[in-house]
Amino acid sequence: MSLPLYLLAVAVFAMGTSEFMxxxxxxxxASDLNVTVGTAGVLTSAFAIGMIVGAPLVAALARRWSRRSSLLGFILAFAAAHAVxxxxxxxxxxxxxxxxxxLANAGFLAVALAAATTLVSPDKKGRALAVLLSGTTTATIAGVPGGSVLGTLLGWRATFWAVAALCLPAALGILKGIPAGRAKERMPGGPALRAELAQLARRRLLLVMLLGALVNAATFAGFTFLAPVVTGTAGLSELWISVALVLFGIGSFAGVTVAGRLSDQHPGPVIAVGGPLLLVGWPAxxxxxxxxxxxxxxxxxxxALSFALGSTLITRVLYEAAGAPTMAGSCATAALNVGAAVGPLIAATTLSTAAGNLGPLWSSGFLVAVALLLAFLFRTVIAAGRSTEVLQ
Structure with a gap:
């Protein structure tokens, strides 16, 4: 794996810290701004909605942009938003x-996903995605818990400042490590935008993106409201929130790493084993x-299960959308963030029910159940095809 790919992962670490923190x-x-915890939870959905809107739009615009300039611009805009x-x-x-x-994060990821697949051989897209996503999983291990501790000691605003500062070395890494030149120059003879969009409209691709969105919705439904479960239901102190976040992050890193080794050639076993276990895990x-x-x-x-299953599904999107080299990354980003937007909204509605703090965990189980039911009902659509089967 090349150095520029790891530099992209460093930038993803900064952005992942913000997304999950x-x-x-x-x-x-909620306390500082005089809103309810449920209302504060829509901040997660606001981020996800921006990712959904921004990913395809910016990916289409960035087809002729310099990758280094666009990545640098996106991360600096990201830092400025956190300062405000x-x-x-x-x-x-x-x-x-x-x-x-x-929006800045979406633009960055759309370009980064497209760039990552050009930095490795065609049969290693899953491993390239695993390296890129390691920035996110490392954020859940170190960045998010660190932000939680910083927020506990100095207030939530200090965490926002820390993320803004973290973007600066990542920007320097992009400036030094990503080659200059236009995206078009590194993809000679690439398909026209209309042809790429046509590739993205196929039933099988849409179904796999839907499954990825549902799995990510389940992940964000439970993860977003984990703090009240730790301090309320389990009766632990606030510092244990960071411990729980570290454990979730270590698990996600392990899941992405294992899935990255298997998703290129053996996606079926990952999904067949991981799906039912994930379904049982949320109610448990x-x-x-x-x-x-x-x-x-x-x-x-x-x-571990959430990220193994989710990253495997998104890897299949990249394979299935091979005929859309610049828009495939935006497809994967949008699919993930449709789930990230919907999940917390569904989970927030359960907080005022009899389930209380545990409502989001039950909603996560429900969303995984819907994903597995759809996978079963449309298994013939998923299995159809010749050279790039989604599930084997």
């Missing part, structure tokens, strides 16, 4: 900064959440 900051943000978020006292303004930051986490040891163990397991 709200899981440990929601109670403090750190000083605002208005929830609507904070909501807007999350949306703007997401809800039932055993009042037992701290069981809670922490299951947080690790669910992190």
């Amino acid at each position: 709200l899981a440990g900051l929601l109670p403090d943000i 978020g750190a000083i605002t006292t208005s929830f609507p303004v904070l909501f807007a900064t999350r949306f703007v930051a997401a 986490l809800a039932v055993l959440a009042d037992k701290p040891l069981a809670l922490l163990a299951l947080v690790f397991i669910q992190g």
Whole structure:
């Protein structure tokens, strides 16, 4: 794997820290800005909606942009949005900064995913994706828990400042490590935008993206509202939120790493084994959440299963959309973030029910069940095809 690919992962680490850090900051943000925890939770959805809107739009525009210039511009815009978020006292303004930051993140990932697949041989897309996503999983291991501790000690605004500062060395790495030149020059003879869009409209590709979105919705439904479960249901102190986030991050890193080795040639076993285990895991986490040891163990397991299954599905999107080299990354990004937007919204509605803090965990199980049911009902569509079967 090439050095530029790892430099992209460093930038993804900064952005992943921001995307996931709200899981440990929601109670403090809600208290500081005089909103409910459920209302604060829509900040996660605002970020995801910005990713959905931004990914295809920016990917289409960036077809003729310099990759180095666009990546650099996106990460600097991302840093600026966090600086504004750190000083605002208005929830609507904070909501807007999350949306703007997401647009920048979407543009970055759309270009980075396209660039990553050109930095490796055609049969190693899964491993390239695993390296890129290692930035996100490392963020859940180190960046997000670190942000949670920083927020506990100095307030949630300090975490926003830290993310803004973290973008600066990543920007320097992009400037030094990513070659200059236009995207078009590195993809001679690439298909026209209309041809790429036609590739993205096939039933099988749309179905796999839907499955990826549902799995990610389940992940974000449970993960976004993990802090109240740790401090409320399990009765642990606030510092244990960081421990839970670290365990989730270590699990997600392990899941992405294992899936990255298998998803190129053997996606079927990953999904066949991981899917049912993920389905059982969320209700088990809800039932055993009042037992701290069981809670922490299951947080690790669910992190591993969620990211193994999700990254495998998105890898299949990249293979299936091979005829759309510049838009495939935006497809994968949009699919993930449709789920990230919907999941917390569904989970937030359960907080006022009898399930209380455990409602989001039950909703995660429901979303995985829907994904597995669709995979079963449309298994013939998924299995159809010749050279790039989605599930084998």
